[in-house]
Amino acid sequence: MGDVTTDSPVLLLAPRVNETGLQLRTAAGLRGLRARTAASWQAPRELLGARVHVYGGPLFGDAVGRELGLALLEPSADWLARLPRVSTGRRVSATTLAEARGLRGPAFVKPPADKLFAARVYPDGGALPGPELLDGDTPVLVSEVVRFRAEYRLFVLDGAVRAGSRYAVDGELSVAPLGRDDREVAVFARDVLAASASAAPLPSAVVVDVGRTDDGWAVVEANAAWASGGYAAEPGDVLDVVLRSSGPAGQLGAADRPFCRELPDVVR
Template structure:
């Protein structure tokens, strides 16, 4: 009796990371294909499928394909110690944030419902006609990240990483000479997270250097994150764990499952 290998299903609008993952999957003997549309392929229903793509694609196909998509808790960053975030961060609602009287960095914690940036005050945020007041947001004290790095984490350890920005501009490169400092700070973050704000077993954590020192930028779902100059094979390991069949999900990850909508065809 033979068992078909798992399938890595990529969103229709494939990006550079998707291309790298497709190659890495093929080298490993996995099936990899790019979806022809924003619908779950009929021939993959009941198969062992993993996905890579943005939230819209995940929501469109996830429930039908029986997936468990892991993402960090919305308030993860706000629950970390100030010594790791490097600035005050609070998890609140858009209604509360609209009352801000000064500048703050405001972002939706997961989906890109509006632009994540520095707002001069709460009046500049999307109004009630655009988004409900109970929309969850993260509000941060404004800091300037000089250099930013993306780290792919599996089972509490960094598997690979990449620089992705300098002074707010895209700047992709391997960790290089920054690697030892980045990884040392990451170990502190992951150790503190284990006790203060747990993460799913497969996740992306972004960190960076500010004028005040090292600080956490944010955490994101691995199945929707760009790999930049990270090792594609290691990225693939993290993506596969973060977006696989729900029946294979470890119990410890149950609380990190994304709520997937039921799609009516």
């Protein structure tokens, strides 16, 4: 790609582009949006001052976000724990790794955003990463163990589902369009987003994962759209959510300011 003017929006993809990134690059091209894959884990000098949106993991966002003047939206770390139990289908608490190390029985434990350690069921707190690996003040979510029979990814824009896909069945990867479950997913998602609006607000562009358990429907988690796989969701609709979730800070609406990822300074 040649020189980029400040008036020409660009979708910048992480160097290790995945299938969703390839789909987004095609979708961007179809609507006349410039797209390129970064050559390294540094902000391209020719894009400084341009209108840039990014798609990639947290490491890529941290590496280029501040220099490119981006606002990267992500849900609050305690979002899941603030939802009513009718939405989560289980007890969920937001705590620290130090507290979680004291667990005496099995629990599903995960870092809320960055993948600092494996998100899975731990037999007790002693099986979690020790203080020699991670600080005790590391935020974690601790959940009652439930079995999700099927799981679905929903790309949400302005409080409404824009695109979705099934991504797992009985804990194994199983990608498919929503199909016969789309009505049930839509009804549950509408209820969750309504409850979230008052109890636990979300950024205007976000990913929410939901699933079907033996007892009904439940929220799995929420994630940053700019760092989430699209699976079988319509790429053009996914692109709309990604662009809002990772655009220039100067275009950020007031309601989204509390959801901006804290970006580190990068020394070249």
